[in-house]
Amino acid sequence: MHNMETAESNIQFKPETLKEIDRIIKQFPEGKQKSAILRILHMAQEEFGNWLSVDVMDYVSRLLHIQPIEVYEVASFYSMYNLNPVGKVVIEFCHTGPCCLVGAEKILKHIQTSLNIKTGETSSDGIFTLKAAECLGACGYGPMLQIGETYYENLTEEKVDNLLLTLRTKHS
Amino acid sequence: MPKVTIDGHTIEVAEGTTILNAARQIGGDLVPPAMCYYSKLDVSGGKCRTCLVEVTKGSEKDPRPMPKLVASCSTPVMDGMEVGNKSSAKVMDARKGVVEFLLINHPLDCPICDQAGECDLQNLSYEHGASGSRYEEDKRTFEKIDIGPNIQLHMTRCILCYRCVNTVDQITDSRVHGVLNRGDHSEIGTYIHNSIENDFSGNVIDVCPVGALTDKTFRFKSRVWFLNPMNAHCKCDKCSGEAVVWMFGDEIYRVTGRKDQYGEVKDFICNTCRFDSKDLAKWTIEGPRHIERGSIIGQGHYELKPEDNIKEIG
Amino acid sequence: MGRKILLEKINVENIHTYDVYRKEGGYEAVEKALKKMTPDEVVEEVKKSGLRGRGGAGFPAGMKWSFIAKPEGVPRYLLCNADESEPGTFKDRYLMEKNPHLLIEGMILSSYALGCNTSYIYIRGEFMWILRILEKAIAEAYTNGWLGKNIKGSGYNLDLYVTPGAGAYICGEETALIESLEGKRGNPRMKPPFPAIKGLWQCPSVVNNVETLASVVSIVNNGGDEYAKIGIGRSTGTKLISACGNISKPGVYEIELGLSVEEFLYSDEYCGGIKDGKRLKACVPGGSSVPILPHYLVTKTSAGEQRLMSYESLADGGFATGSMLGSGGFIVFDEDQCIVRNTWNFTRFYHHESCGQCSPCREGTGWMEKVLHRIENGHGHKHDIDLLWDVQRKIEGNTICPLGDAAAWPVAAAIRHFREEFEWHINEPVKCLEKNYGLVKEPVLAI
Numbered sequence: 001m002h003n004m005e006t007a008e009s010n011i012q013f014k015p016e017t018l019k020e021i022d023r024i025i026k027q028f029p030e031g032k033q034k035s036a037i038l039r040i041l042h043m044a045q046e047e048f049g050n051w052l053s054v055d056v057m058d059y060v061s062r063l064l065h066i067q068p069i070e071v072y073e074v075a076s077f078y079s080m081y082n083l084n085p086v087g088k089v090v091i092e093f094c095h096t097g098p099c100c101l102v103g104a105e106k107i108l109k110h111i112q113t114s115l116n117i118k119t120g121e122t123s124s125d126g127i128f129t130l131k132a133a134e135c136l137g138a139c140g141y142g143p144m145l146q147i148g149e150t151y152y153e154n155l156t157e158e159k160v161d162n163l164l165l166t167l168r169t170k171h172s
Numbered sequence: 173m174p175k176v177t178i179d180g181h182t183i184e185v186a187e188g189t190t191i192l193n194a195a196r197q198i199g200g201d202l203v204p205p206a207m208c209y210y211s212k213l214d215v216s217g218g219k220c221r222t223c224l225v226e227v228t229k230g231s232e233k234d235p236r237p238m239p240k241l242v243a244s245c246s247t248p249v250m251d252g253m254e255v256g257n258k259s260s261a262k263v264m265d266a267r268k269g270v271v272e273f274l275l276i277n278h279p280l281d282c283p284i285c286d287q288a289g290e291c292d293l294q295n296l297s298y299e300h301g302a303s304g305s306r307y308e309e310d311k312r313t314f315e316k317i318d319i320g321p322n323i324q325l326h327m328t329r330c331i332l333c334y335r336c337v338n339t340v341d342q343i344t345d346s347r348v349h350g351v352l353n354r355g356d357h358s359e360i361g362t363y364i365h366n367s368i369e370n371d372f373s374g375n376v377i378d379v380c381p382v383g384a385l386t387d388k389t390f391r392f393k394s395r396v397w398f399l400n401p402m403n404a405h406c407k408c409d410k411c412s413g414e415a416v417v418w419m420f421g422d423e424i425y426r427v428t429g430r431k432d433q434y435g436e437v438k439d440f441i442c443n444t445c446r447f448d449s450k451d452l453a454k455w456t457i458e459g460p461r462h463i464e465r466g467s468i469i470g471q472g473h474y475e476l477k478p479e480d481n482i483k484e485i486g
Numbered sequence: 487m488g489r490k491i492l493l494e495k496i497n498v499e500n501i502h503t504y505d506v507y508r509k510e511g512g513y514e515a516v517e518k519a520l521k522k523m524t525p526d527e528v529v530e531e532v533k534k535s536g537l538r539g540r541g542g543a544g545f546p547a548g549m550k551w552s553f554i555a556k557p558e559g560v561p562r563y564l565l566c567n568a569d570e571s572e573p574g575t576f577k578d579r580y581l582m583e584k585n586p587h588l589l590i591e592g593m594i595l596s597s598y599a600l601g602c603n604t605s606y607i608y609i610r611g612e613f614m615w616i617l618r619i620l621e622k623a624i625a626e627a628y629t630n631g632w633l634g635k636n637i638k639g640s641g642y643n644l645d646l647y648v649t650p651g652a653g654a655y656i657c658g659e660e661t662a663l664i665e666s667l668e669g670k671r672g673n674p675r676m677k678p679p680f681p682a683i684k685g686l687w688q689c690p691s692v693v694n695n696v697e698t699l700a701s702v703v704s705i706v707n708n709g710g711d712e713y714a715k716i717g718i719g720r721s722t723g724t725k726l727i728s729a730c731g732n733i734s735k736p737g738v739y740e741i742e743l744g745l746s747v748e749e750f751l752y753s754d755e756y757c758g759g760i761k762d763g764k765r766l767k768a769c770v771p772g773g774s775s776v777p778i779l780p781h782y783l784v785t786k787t788s789a790g791e792q793r794l795m796s797y798e799s800l801a802d803g804g805f806a807t808g809s810m811l812g813s814g815g816f817i818v819f820d821e822d823q824c825i826v827r828n829t830w831n832f833t834r835f836y837h838h839e840s841c842g843q844c845s846p847c848r849e850g851t852g853w854m855e856k857v858l859h860r861i862e863n864g865h866g867h868k869h870d871i872d873l874l875w876d877v878q879r880k881i882e883g884n885t886i887c888p889l890g891d892a893a894a895w896p897v898a899a900a901i902r903h904f905r906e907e908f909e910w911h912i913n914e915p916v917k918c919l920e921k922n923y924g925l926v927k928e929p930v931l932a933i
Contacts, residue, residue, distance in 0.1 A: 027647040029561075029604075032687060034669035038652045042611060054364050064669075069350045072363035076352040077671040077841075078652030080611045092612075096573045097774060097831045098817055101731045134655065134835050135573040135774075136612050139815065140728060140736035149615045218676035219844050221884055240883040246676045269880030273849035306873055309856045332842065351671070351842075354654070356852045358842035 011059045017043055021063065033064050037074055040064070041081055050090055050129075051082035079133070087122045087129040088171045092146040096135040099142030107143040108132070110157045114164055127171045128164070174251035178202050178225075179259045191244035191255055192223055196434065203434075204257050205267075205296055207274070207381045208333035209245035212436055215338050217245035220331060221270045222296060226263050229254035241266055264300075271300045276307040277356070278382075279328045287383030289396040289467075292435060293331060314359060319349060320367035322388050322447045323377060327359050330384035336360065336376035343372045343440065360384070371410050374446040378429045378437050389447050390418075390426035399425055403458040406449060410442035417455055424450045433464065489716060491704045491724045492697065493740040496584050502619065504626035507587040513632055515706040516594050520640035523706070528599035532702060534710030536722035541567055541658070541695030542773060542813040543888075544797050547702075553682040554600055555690040563691040564602045566593055566699055567663055568609035568616075571655040573774035573835060574815025577726035578696035580738040582609075582616050586623035590646065592699035594632060595706050597644050600692055604645045607696075608663050611652040620648045655839035659887045660693035661685075662841065673843045674887035695813075697726050718744030721796035725814050727756075731769075732820035734758030747771070747793040747800075748785040750816070757818065764820040767925055768903075771800050772812020774832050775892035777899030778825070779809050782928040805899065824922050825907050829900040830858035836893035847890040850881040854897055861908060864915030871908050875901055 013021065021040055028035040040060055041052060048056050057071040064071075075081045082090065093108055108119070111130060115123045122129040138144045141153035152163060173184045176194050179202040185194045193211070195203045204225055209217030217223075223245045227238035232252030241263060244255070257263055275297060282288045314327035332351065337360070340347045348369075349362045362368075368376070377385045399418040406413040416431075417424045427446045429437030449455070500506040507513075519528055533548030554562060566589065570578040582589055589607070597605045609617050624646055627633045635643045649667060651657045657666045661675035664686050685691025701723060705713045714722045721743035727750070730736045735758035741750060750756045751769070760766050769784045770776060787793050788807035793800065795811070802808045819828070837851040857874050860866050874897055882894035901908060904926050911918040 027606075027645075027649070029687070032668070035649070035667055037669040038611065038666065039650055042614070042650060042652065067346055067348070069348050069363065069366075070670075072352060073350040073671055074669065076363070077354050078611070078654050079354075079838075080653035095831075096835050097828050098574050098730045098815075100828070100831055101817070101819065101823060133612075133653075134838050135571055137570050137576045137579050137610065139574050139576050139730035139817070140738065141576075142730070146612060149618075218886060221844050221846055221886075224884060243676065243886075248678070266880065266884050269884065270845055273845045273853075273880070276849050276853060307853060309853075331845065332848065334843075353842075354671075355837065355840040355842040356848050358848070 011048065011055050013043070013047060017047060025064075034066055034070070037064060037066075037071065038078065041071075041075055045081060050086045050088070051084060082129075085122075087127050089127055089147055089167050090129045090131060092131050092133040092136065093119075094134070094136045094138065094142065094144050094146075095132045096139075098135070098139035099144060102142045104143035107155050107157065107160060111145075111160055111164070114161070125168075125172070127168055174231075174249050174253070176249040176251075176253045176255065178255045179257050185249060188248050191225055191227075191242070191247050191249055191253075194249050195244065195255075195257065202257050202259075204244045205292070205299075206245055206434070207292055207296065207331060208335060210335050210338070210379055210436055211434070212438075212440075213335065213338045213379075214342055216333075216335060218243045220274070220333055222267060222274075224263060224266050224270070226256040226260040227253060228256055228260075268300050268302070271296055272302060272306070274331050275301065275305065277312040277328075278331070279311060279313075281329070285326075285329065285383040286386045286391055286396075287329075287380075290435075291383060292381035312356060317361070317365070318367070318388070319362060320369060320373060322374060322443065323368065324386050324388050324391065325360060326384050326386065327361070329382050330360055331382055332358055332360070333381055335379040335381065336385060339375055339379050339440075340368065340370070340373065343375070344370045346370075371442045371444070372440050374443045375429065375437070375440045377446075378431070378440075381435070387426055387446070389450070393425050394420060401428075401461045401463070403430065403461050404455040405458065406445060406455050408442060408445055411445060412439045412441070413445060414439055415441050415445055415455075416461060417452075417457070419452075422452055424452055424455070426450075430461075488740070488742040488745060489724065490740050491716075492581060492588070492700055492726060493738075495588075496581075501585050502583075502587070502623065504587060504623065504630060507585070508630070511707075512587050513591055513630075515703045516591055516598075516632060517638065519595050519598055519706050520638055520642060525599045525601055528595060528702075528706060531705050531710035532599065535701075535705045535713035536710075536717075536720060537698065537701055537705060537713065538721070538797065539695060540697035540701070540725065540814070542572065542775070544811065547694065547698050550682070550694075551596075551600055551692060553680070554692055555683045556601065557690070561604065561689050562600055562602045563686045563689060564593065564597045564600055564605040565660075565663065565667065565686060565691055565693045566605070566607040566696060567658060567660065567693050568607050568613070568696050569651055569655075569658040569663060570613075570696070570813075571610055571658055571839075572813045572815055573832065574730055574770060574817040575728050575773045575813045576730075577728045577738045577814060579613060579616060580728075581696060581700060581726065582613075583619060586616075586620050587627070588700045588703060589620070589696055590623055590627050590632075592702045593646060594627075594637070594644060595702045596692075596694065596699050597646075598642055599702075602692075603643050604647075606667060606686075607646070607648040608657070608667055609648055609650055610657070611650045614650060617648050617650055624648065654841075655835075656841045656887070656889055659889065662887065663693060664691065671841070673841050674889075676886060716742050718794065718796050719798060721798060721811075725795070725811070727795065727814045727816050729757045729816045729818070731816075731818035732761045732764065732823070733818045734761050741795055743794075743796045744799075745795045746785070747795055750795055751785065751818070757816075760818065760820050762820075764822065765925065766818065767821045767823055768819040768825065770809070770815070770817040770819075770896075771795075772810045773815035774817070774835065775888075775895060776810040776812040777805055777808070777895050778819075778829075778903065779899075780903040780926055780928075783807055783903075805895070806902070809899070821925055822922050824862070825900055825904040826858065826862045826911050826918075829897060830855065830862045832896045833858050833893065836889065840889060840893070844886045844890075846881045847885045847893065850877050850890070851893045853877055854881075854893070858897075861911050862918075864911070864919050866908075866912040866915070868912060870912065871901060871905065
């Protein structure tokens with residue numbers, strides 16, 4: 001049986017987020033609140049440190065009145081959800097064909113060297129996590145990467161250097 | 173009522189019957205194998221693709237053949253439909269492919285697998301498999317995990333038929349295990365180390381077509397072919413109490429549901445009967461079960477009794 | 487200059503705002519439909535237009551609409567597929583980002599035609615900022631009475647919402663999209679039943695691509711017959727093409743269907759030719775799933791005729807010598823690209839995106855990726871090409887949804903046209919790591 005005791009963990013969305021969640025759930029007919037899960041998980045990830053812990057997913061299951069496994073099943077299916085702790089900045093670097101035709105692999109190597117990490121790892125200062133993403137729908141503007149809701153396109157090594165510097169300063 | 177012809181045999185079936193069930197009504201070796209479909213479940217099928225058949229004529233009304241092979245378990249028959257299963261070279265070729273796909277990441281650890289001797293995948297491979305593997309890479313592996321005190325999950329053997337998930341969905345509204353991750357990383361699991369605690373959870377073992385879910389009270393106790401399966405019943409307030417006890421001498425080694433010729437249980441039995449009723453005194457033995465000719469279990473020494481109501485097929 | 491319909495106003499300043507959109511003639515189609523047309527008449531115009539689904543399959547939109555079941559008392563849903571994820575395709579994103587009201591107007595018209603009172607836009611999770619653009623535009627449409635109860639006094643009610651995915655290409659398949667919209671894993675459903683009978687929450691539903699729905703605006707404004715005059719044969723209207731790869735001017739272009747591939751690829755109005763004056767090696771004309779064409783089959787068909795940007799002409803020759811228009815993701819490869827590497831890359835994509843439900847796709851995509859990776863890295867065996875061919879053949883057509891085909895076709899086409907390049911990788915395991923193969927030779931057909 002799933003463990004309702006985790007309800008005791010003090011995970012709680014901010015009041016304004018809860019209000020937003022309420023608005024989103026109302027977009028679906030009564031009893032179909034599960035439809036809101038993907039968006040709520042995005043919000044949870046944003047609010048609770050870029051990843052979804054078991055406690056966070058259990059909390060979401062209670063908000064939606066569904067079984068925790070239903071949340072785990074969904075969260076583990078979609079590639080945007082991180083199920084393990086990540087850095088403050090998650091770099092989603094597109095490494096699919098069209099971006100590679102215009103030099104994405106070289107830029108990816110450059111990021112790996114700059115951060116001294118491999119794809120899937122977090123930098124030693126805990127700031128950057130580098131993920132290789134499949135096609136992000138920016139094929140005409142590659143190489144590109146996504147951080148949060150922002151797309152950084154037509155990347156060059158120089159642009160990447162500036163971006164990393166700015167982000168490192170901001171999050172140090 | 174629509175009429176359908178499968179491998180040259182024609183039968184009239186109820187509206188909405190699937191090709192697979194129509195074939196089962198005809199019986200014999202024109203019945204496509206099914207690794208994920210399970211007639212006792214409200215939701216199942218379509219996934220493993222072993223039951224693919226060729227529809228050479230769509231229906232009387234629209235005789236065009238279907239462009240692709242279809243899953244016979246989830247395709248309803250139309251009046252006048254003509255289907256090729258064993259008679260279709262295309263189907264045999266595709267099925268061989270499906271078996272190969274199912275085996276590339278399967279450990280093939282049959283010698284130490286409790287399911288050996290009663291494994292659908294083993295049987296399927298025997299019939300459609302190749303003698304060697306063309307897959308040179310490392311196989312996918314997982315750790316064994318316990319999902320509850322009596323059930324062990326051996327994910328490396330799983331073929332992701334979803335039967336166990338659908339079973340639990342059907343018997344309870346508080347499922348704790350499911351399919352996690354995606355693609356060939358998919359696995360059955362509880363995510364956190366949870367146990368399936370439901371009086372009927374043991375049925376996931378019976379519905380599992382391979383040795384992925386096994387009975388811990390029976391693991392490594394005996395090879396199934398050394399046991400004599402007997403129909404037996406007991407008084408049970410949770411389930412029908414109608415089960416099969418697998419005996420060696422006077423000892424009950426394990427208890428399972430009663431399966432039909434397609435490996436599907438008639439009734440889901442409860443965990444008390446399955447895991448905690450190994451005492452012979454608890455059971456009324458009805459007699460030995462019919463074992464199909466050719467089954468490895470058939471080497472058990474007993475005879476077919478008239479009260480055994482399972483009909484022989486073919 | 488070709489005629490522009492979808493991108494006609496794209497460069498008008500602030501066209502994304504309601505006021506500008508309205509001033510430019512926006513929502514006139516809704517006014518017209520609600521006042522002067524019955525829902526069936528809207529369907530009729532769409533049928534007459536010959537508009538075909540712009541997501542990739544090219545199924546006639548009007549016909550798809552006419553399949554929707556209309557049981558008494560059961561709601562129907564229109565779902566917009568904005569899960570644009572096919573490698574090489576980035577047109578819907580451009581349209582939604584720049585001109586969100588055009589999609590909203592198209593959705594109001596289409597919802598009205600289908601008798602839907604609630605509609606959803608399912609957008610890929612990575613496009614969260616576009617979701618916000620759309621929500622803002624939808625709010626404006628509500629404020630101005632184009633959404634909500636009793637729209638403009640017509641008695642017609644419509645609620646429109648946007649909902650995100652979370653990183654899964656498979657959710658572009660319509661039944662996976664529905665599953666995802668129900669808050670589940672994006673596992674495609676078994677068909678039948680089709681969404682038109684049992685879709686979202688088991689209710690009749692229609693799933694249409696962004697571009698398809700946006701095209702309805704002009705069809706209602708000017709009539710289906712007018713729309714059908716644009717284009718060529720059964721490829722009517724205009725199409726957004728996302729052009730990328732080794733060309734001088736990557737970007738989103740609206741073309742009249744029937745434009746020659748030659749003009750599209752080489753003229754300065756569109757792609758502007760191969761970048762840096764290099765030679766063309768190959769082209770994938772319709773998104774990563776469609777067969778790749780070697781340089782000698784891009785601008786002309788195997789019969790030597792001019793190849794056109796149309797459903798029929800791109801498919802001319804079948805898979806032997808043709809390809810597909812697909813989603814309009816036009817990916818160009820110059821002479822320095824490696825086909826084996828790209829095929830491996832695309833296969834890795836499909837492996838990553840396979841939902842894992844059915845065995846041929848779940849197991850086969852990963853297998854192909856491993857074999858391709860081996861060949862690309864100089865560890866291939868002589869029998870690997872035949873193995874790959876056999877594996878793709880056993881995936882194709884045997885899966886629950888088209889992702890299996892989408893994974894098989896690029897491999898099949900690469901082997902079909904670039905076999906010598908694969909063989910070279912196997913025979914020259916060291917050289918293949920240092921340089922690229924260059925162009926493949928055009929086969930000389932003995933006649």
